[in-house]
Structures are given as structure tokens and as C-alpha cells.
Amino acid sequence: EDQVTQSPEALRLQEGESSSLNCSYTVSGLRGLFWYRQDPGKGPEFLFTLYSAGEEKEKERLKATLTKKESFLHITAPKPEDSATYLCAVKNYGQNFVFGPGTRLSVLP
Amino acid sequence: ETGVTQSPTHLIKTRGQQVTLRCSSQSGHNTVSWYQQALGQGPQFIFQYYREEENGRGNFPPRFSGLQFPNYSSELNVNALELDDSALYLCASSLGQGSSTDTQYFGPGTRLTVL
Numbered sequence: 291e292d293q294v295t296q297s298p299e300a301l302r303l304q305e306g307e308s309s310s311l312n313c314s315y316t317v318s319g320l321r322g323l324f325w326y327r328q329d330p331g332k333g334p335e336f337l338f339t340l341y342s343a344g345e346e347k348e349k350e351r352l353k354a355t356l357t358k359k360e361s362f363l364h365i366t367a368p369k370p371e372d373s374a375t376y377l378c379a380v381k382n383y384g385q386n387f388v389f390g391p392g393t394r395l396s397v398l399p
Numbered sequence: 400e401t402g403v404t405q406s407p408t409h410l411i412k413t414r415g416q417q418v419t420l421r422c423s424s425q426s427g428h429n430t431v432s433w434y435q436q437a438l439g440q441g442p443q444f445i446f447q448y449y450r451e452e453e454n455g456r457g458n459f460p461p462r463f464s465g466l467q468f469p470n471y472s473s474e475l476n477v478n479a480l481e482l483d484d485s486a487l488y489l490c491a492s493s494l495g496q497g498s499s500t501d502t503q504y505f506g507p508g509t510r511l512t513v514l
Contacts, residue, residue, distance in 0.1 A: 294441075321501060322501050322502075324502065324503075326505075331487070331508075331510070332507055332508065333403075333405075333489055333491075333505035333506050333507045333508045334442070334489070334505045335505070336502055336503075336504055336505075339501070339502050377441055377442070379441075379442075381501055384455060386444055386447070386455050386457065387432065387442075387444055387503065388444070389434075389441035389442045389443070389444075390441050391439075391440055391441045392440075392441050
């Protein structure tokens with residue numbers, strides 16, 4: 291059964307304090323790994339898609355990387371507006387998406 | 400480009416009732432997926448529709464059913480509501496099979512409360 295776990299469950303950072311979020315997965319044929327940001331009570335907002343080990347994507351203060359077993363979302367010099375839940379999902383060749391439980395990030399000014 | 404929209408925003412029902420939630424896909428997208436997200440958890444896949452046919456289903460009972468229309472909008476129907484059905488219901492659209500990207504784009508969700 292395909293599974294996604296994320297760590298830590300919650301993370302509190304001071305503004306400017308860089309850190310990384312982890313997404314570990316087991317999947318029967320990885321078609322893609324996806325990162326989303328979700329604000330409370332809203333739908334997930336797409337951030338990145340990664341397709342193969344070694345691939346990296348960047349957007350402003352965020353950088354996503356992928357290995358054969360896990361992905362990292364690196365946050366450099368975060369700001370309070372980066373506070374949100376970050377969701378990781380994998381898609382298998384059966385066309386289904388499996389989401390992790392998310393990491394709740396709080397960035398304090 | 401119009402994003403994914405969902406209606407209603409909020410809904411309150413009582414146990415045993417039936418509910419219909421609606422979703423309009425992003426322009427040009429032919430695939431719609433529905434998810435259930437309980438508080439503090441990640442979205443759980445309910446099912447996916449591609450060109451009006453169900454194209455995959457998660458571990459949800461048959462009282463969860465759906466439709467996709469020729470304009471690729473979609474409905475999620477839930478019969479015999481239970482208290483545990485209280486959740487945020489998310490719709491996501493994508494370009495679907497054969498496309499160069501599998502990325503799903505989500506709507507704002509419908510918050511369903513079952514009393």
C-alpha cells in the first residue's frame with residue numbers, strides 16, 4: 291500500500307531561521323511527487339512537482355528536492371507569511387494521489 | 400484563466416440526510432478528483448473522473464458517488480450522512496491522462512458539518 295509520512299508534525303521558526311521539512315514515501319511506481327501549501331480552511335495551493343531522483347525545483351524562499359525514498363522542502367530565511375501547512379503527495383501509475391498528513395509551519399516575527 | 404470553483408462554501412446537514420457538492424474545473428482541464436479532508440489530516444482520495452467516466456476510487460463506501468458532465472464540471476453526492484462525514488471536501492482538476500503534467504489544482508473546498 292502506498293504511504294506518505296511527513297516530519298516534523300509541527301515546526302516553529304523565528305523569522306530568518308532556515309529549516310527543512312521531510313516527506314518520506316513508499317509507492318508502487320512513482321509518477322510524481324507534489325508539494326502543496328494550505329492555509330487554514332482553504333484548498334491546497336500548488337508549489338512543485340518532482341518526477342525523478344536528483345531533481346530540484348525552486349520558488350522564492352522554497353526549494354524542493356527528491357531522492358528515491360524521500361523529498362525535502364527547504365525554507366530559506368522564512369517570513370511570517372510562509373506560515374501554513376505544507377502537504378506532500380505522491381501519484382502512482384494507478385492515477386491515484388496519496389497525501390501525507392502535512393507539516394504545520396509557524397514563522398514568528 | 401478561471402480557477403477551480405466549488406459550491407456551496409459551507410453546509411450543515413443532519414445525520415441520515417443526503418448532500419450534493421459541486422465543482423467547476425479549471426479551464427481546459429478534463430479530469431476531476433474529489434478528496435475528503437478531516438481536521439488536522441491530509442486529504443483522502445475519494446474518486447476521480449476523466450471525460451465523464453470514473454477513473455479510480457479510494458477506500459470510500461458506495462454511498463459516496465459522483466458525476467462529471469460534458470463541460471467537465473462535477474458533483475459529489477453523499478447519501479445517508481454520518482457524523483464522521485463532517486470534513487472539508489476538496490475538488491481538484493488536472494489536464495488528465497496523456498498530458499505532460501499530472502499536477503492537480505484545488506478549489507477552495509466545501510466545509511460540511513453533519514449534526
